[in-house]
Amino acid sequence: MSAGVELSHRAMAMLRAVAARRAVMSCSCEPDLFIDGFACCDQMTAHALARSGYIRPAELATVGGRVAAELTEAGQAALKITAVA
Structure with a gap:
């Protein structure tokens, strides 16, 4: 996935x-x-x-640890684009 590549429905569901x-x-x-x-x-x-x-990751953790996931600016933009469409 890179700029200009359309995200799949599954990828968008993960972002949501x-x-x-x-x-x-x-x-x-x-x-x-x-x-x-x-x-x-x-x-x-x-x-x-x-x-x-x-x-x-929303915060730093040790390798293998689990932390909350967060969207980056690119992730937020991807959701906004599809919300308008």
Whole structure:
């Protein structure tokens, strides 16, 4: 995922869950996403959202620890664009 690439419906659902403060993520080079306490079914998309700068940990933690996930400015912009459409 990079600039100019359309996000899938699943990726957008993940962003909405993060925005609703229902998600936590592990702190690692490939962070896993957990929504409502359950591991996200598509960790490849979760990794891509983090790598592409749409989501990030809300705070620092030790490697492997879990913290709240938050949207970056890019993640917020992606949600605003689709809300208008």
